[in-house]
Amino acid sequence: MRGDDVAAGAGDGGEEESGVGKLLAAVRAGESGRVPALLEPLDSAARELALVRLKALRAEVRAGKWATPPYVPDRIRSALYVAGAGCLPTPAAAASWLGARDLQVREEDKSLALAAIGDRDPEWAADLAGRLAGRRTVAENSYPLLHGLIVRAGRTVPPTDGYVTGWARHLTGDRLVERLREDPRTPVLVAHALAMAEAPERLARPLGRRPEGHWPSALRTLVGEGVLDRARVLDVCVSRLLRGGPIRSLRLPLEVVRLLAPDAEELRARIPDWIGIAADAPSPAAGYAQDVLVEAASAGALPVGALAEMTAGVLLRTEKKLVRAQLALVGKVLAREPEAAGELLPVVTEAFGNEDTEIQERALKLVGRHLPDVDARTRRELAGAAGLLSPTHRRAAEALFGADLGREVALPYEEILPPVPEAQLVAPPATTVEALVAELVVKRLPEDPVAFERALDGLVRHAHRDRAAVAEAVREAFPSPPWGQEAHCFAHETHGVHVVLAGLLGLLDPALVDFRRGKGHGSDICLHQALSEVLDARLWEAAALVGTDALPFLLAAPTRHTGAIDPLVLVERLREYGEAGVEPAPADLAQALLRVERADPSAGRAAEEAAVLGTPAGRRLAAWLREDAPVGATVRFLRRDEDRTLRRYHPFDRAVVDLGEHPAVRAEFPPAFQWLGGTLEAAPRRCSHREEGRAQWAPVLPADRELLAACLLPAIAHSAEADARGATEPLTALAEADGPVGRAVLLALAFGLGCVDADDRLRAVDAVLVLASRGDLDARGLGSELAWLVAEGSVKPNRLADAARTAAATGAYGTVWAVLAAMLPGLLEQATTAKPVHGLGEVLAVAADCVERCGAGGELAGLEALASGRGSSQLLAQARRLLDALRQGADQVLTETG
Structure with a gap:
């Protein structure tokens, strides 16, 4: 129903109906401020009628029917928010309305909603407050409403993370201490804030230029005044530090503890907690805990058993500063209490296995200084741990332990590499519509290329057999379309498999589909965007043809987990197409050719059988399989001294990828693929958009490892000098792909080993080891590339050392x-x-x-x-x-x- 129809229907029911009509008119005009007064004279029946029409109007706003002047959708949503608050009869219904994503409005409208609710009884208000407080995002942005409901109810509502975040945002300011002092719930809410897994960001801000708004300082003031109980605040903070987590989540409790400066008695009462923090917390918190325990040990308040427990935990950490400080502490205690050597020295040997040989040496010298203070059994135990030492300390250990060290039989060295990955066959697509829909609703489907391709192929197959049944199942599975309420959003983004679902349901503009199917690239497109748009082209093609005889199934569906296709399987698929009289879809066939395994032993036989098919697609496959390198790339990476105008912090500006000239690709492939034929200029190019869909890049080129590496190189190089993450995700698939290992692969590995992010480096390490296990690693070539990258500063030695050590x-x-x-x-x-x-x-x-x-x-x-x-x-x-x-x-x- 359009808004004018709603207005027309509002004048047929007498005085009550007139009141409803005025309310609806105000809502359509976006006049939120008038709504509470217009609600006041309406009884329950009138509000029930108004609610029906408010829901209809809300549906129209969501569908975009009120998006043109003189209407302003945001103002209408605000008025709907306020009016719904006054018309909904139950707390559950009101919470659903006020927490809806499409009705998140300005803060002032939350106060109007409180006025619209009127004089509901306290139980109703408390129930609604509890429901809203339990939804974090809603509670964060609805503090005035929640606070008003709690005050009106006259009773407490258990604090939640969302409510406390909103409370902190509302109170922060120049009068922070005064406002905290005036709020009777401050002790309860502060305790909750200190214990939160992720404290509100503004609570953990540093002192800065406005100390009057610094939360840790304000809390110290309130503790000093007795508004907050000191023992409880310390207990909550220490407990939160003990639970661990990212340091950003621990800044607030850590800073509060530092400002409160616990005395000796308070420290002594919490020694077990500090030991746990020193062993497991992030470095800043662990360092503070270690300082606390050092102070306790200096005062003689740290029992030897507790020191041993602390030492065992700290010596397993990777931070050299903490490990050295712990060894120094143990040395001081043993100098004062040599009788403690029997209990402390065995835990000192944990440092014998440290990756830093200098730390190993310190630990060995510490053991050596106090070895005369232990009995024979402990001496043998210490000698047994010496096997953890690096061979460089073997002579010193032999001199120290003598006969107790024993003699090890030297075995010949044997390299340990991961097993050669075996190609995993892809399971056939879902056999029933129900199973297919279950796969389609998986939210992380785009992150698993194999699952994505199976689901896409299954959708095409089932829609070809019974389009109506699949469409009905999709409508039931997605009552709220995953792409939003408006189908025109596909003009800006493909939205993965959802564009195919929209095509199946007939929601796409045919002109838009034709445009996106034929979309090509300029000569300056970045390489990873070109990879992503290969998938986009296939999806738009499937969206146009799904459920028709022109697309019975996908030729490009992988048969191997790498994204590759068995040559004989592709021949059989083309045979089925030929027997059915169907011409392959251009993008589908192009992707299938890029995925077919030309290096497979069956490729020669497949080429012969493809030629016998007598179809244009069969002849194309036969020619493709007989080419040594139908597509390929060479890569050059400009060194800093080659061009002084290159920006230091943009390494992707220095990657020069030449895709070469491949006339057949440019002539026979659809526009989205023609960049593979050499349409891109071989020049450094900059990418400024988000790098998404990395998981789908490698399956585009599973048979051309060097070409894939060339496309990945700029993004991976960027991750070696910028705080970017995830660029090495395709490296595992790269290592398992087919094709030769050339300079592009080596440069991608080299930059991956030097990435800023530790997870990126780990993926590069895995790729290196997989290539080594397959016999494909050019170790000397990789070392040569690393040499100049380290020398010019593009790869940092400490990151490379971490990767190499791993x-x-x-x-x-x-x-x-x-x-x-x-x-x-x-x-x-x-x-x-x-x-x-x-x-x-x-x-x-x-x-x-x-x-x-x-x-x-x-x-x-x-x-x-x-x-x-x-x-x-x-x-x-x-x-x-x-x-x-x-x-x-x-x-x-x-x-x-x-």
Whole structure:
């Protein structure tokens, strides 16, 4: 019903109906301020009638029927919000209306809603307040309404995260202390805020230029005044720190504790909690807990058993500063209480397994100083733990423990690499419409390319058999369309498989479909956007053809988990198309060709059978399979010294990818694919839009590893110098793809190993190890690329060292050494003739560990000159360690590595 029809129907029922008509007229005009007064004279029957018409008007607003002047949808929504609050009869219905996503309005309208509710009884108000408070987003933005309901009810409502966030936002300001002092619920709400898993952001803000609005300082003031109970505040803060979590969630309780400065008695009462915080909390909180416990130990208030427990936890941490401080604390206590050695030294040996050999040395020296203070049994226990030490400390351990150390039988080194990944066959699509719809409603479907392709193929197949049945099932499964209320949003975004659902339901503008199907690219499009739009082109094509005889099933549906298609399976699919007299859809066929495994042993036979089909598509497949490289790319990465105008913090500006000329691709592929034929200029290009859909990039080119790497390279390079995350997600699929390993793959791996984000580096490590296990890793080539990237500063040595250490720890010491051995000579020469690269010592430490473990030997150019220098820096110490390890391993015979 249109708004004019609502107005016309409002004048047929006498005085009551006239009141409803005035209310509806005010709502349509967006006059929220008039609504409470217009509601006041209406009885329950009139409000029930008004509610029916308000719901109809709300549906029209959601459908966009009031989006043109003189109407303003936001104002109408505000008036609807207020009017609904006064007409809904139950707290549950009112909470549903006031918490609806399409009716989230301005804060002043929340106060009007409170007026519209009128004089409901206290139980009703309390019930509504509790329901709204339980919905975090709603409660955050509805504090005036919630507070008013609580005051009106005259009773307390249990605090929730959303309500406390709204409360904090409402109170923050220059009069923070006064407003907290005046609020009778401050003790309860503060306790809840301190205990929240994610405290409101404004509560954890630093002191800044407006100290009067600083929450931790305000809470300290209130504790001093007795408004807040000091013991309870400390208990809540310490308990929250003990629960752990990201440091951003712990800033508030940590700062409050620091400002309260607990005295010795308060610290002593919470020693077990501080021990847990020191062991498991993020570094800033753990450091504070360690300082607290050091103070307690200095005062003699930390029992030896508690110190041992603390030491065992802290020595397992990765922060070197905390580990060193803990060893120093244990040393001070043992100097004062040598009789505690029997209890403390066994936990000190936890540091024997630390990745930092300097920390191992400190721990070994500490054990050595106090070894005379332990009995024979403890001495043997300590000697047994010496096996965790790096081989570089083996001689010192032998000198210290003597016969107690025992003799280990030296076994030949054996490289440990992950098993070669086997291709997993993709299961056939869902056999029933019910199972298909169940797959389509999975929210994370786009993040699993195999599941996505299965669902898409299943949708096409079932719609071809019975379009009406699938359409009805889709309508039932999606009563509220996933893409929103307005189908015209597809003009701006494809929305994944939902565009195909919209096509199935007949909701798409045919002109828009034709435009998106034929959309091509300019010569300056970024490569990962080109990858994403390949999928978009396929989806728009499917949206146009779904449920018709022109698309019985998808040719491009993968048969392997990598996205690849078995050549013989694709021939059989084309045979079915030919027998049915169906011409393949252009985008579907193009993607199928890009996915077919040309390196498969059956490719030759498949080419012969495809040619025999006698169809244009069969001939195209036969020619494609017989090409050595129907598409391909070369990549060049500009060094900083090649062009001084290149911006330092935009490494993707320096990637030059040349896709080469492939006339057949440009002539036979649809527009969205023609960039693969060389339509993009081989020039650095910048990407400024969001990098989404990474999971779908690799399955576009599963048979062309080098080409895929070239497309991924700019985004991965960006992640090595910017705080971007997730760019290496396709690297695992890249390692499992087919095709040669060239410079693009090596550069993608090199930048991945140097990414800012630790998870990105871990994915790069996995890719390196998978390539090694398959025998496809060019270790020397990867090392050569890393050498110049580290030298120019594009890859930071500390990040590379972390990645290399992680890879080596899996047992791949020989593989990692092969990479580092090719990388180090140039950097070592620079270190002896000029300023060394900052952090090179960490890389040398990993290299030394690899050599010690795998027994490699030989010479490394520039190492002896560096090791002969004077000084005790980590760089020189690790250079000497590496040189010594190489000389010791020179005569060893290694088993063959993978």
